[in-house]
Amino acid sequence: MKFLKFDEIDSTNNYMKENISSFENYDIVSAKIQTSGRGRRGNTWLSPEGMALFSFY
DSSP: OOEEEEEEESOHHHHHHHTGGGOOTTOEEEEEEEEEEEOGGGOEEEEOTTSOEEEEO
């Protein structure tokens, strides 16, 4: 299991999608701040530092 941590990233979900071939089950991408996160139904996801921000495969 890999755990990638970033101080700032556009979107943990986008990062994982763009690099999907390098991930295996249970790998995690985490960030302190997301600048272009995406919520459900196309909503913008604004995320100040301190929130639990991650995507997993």
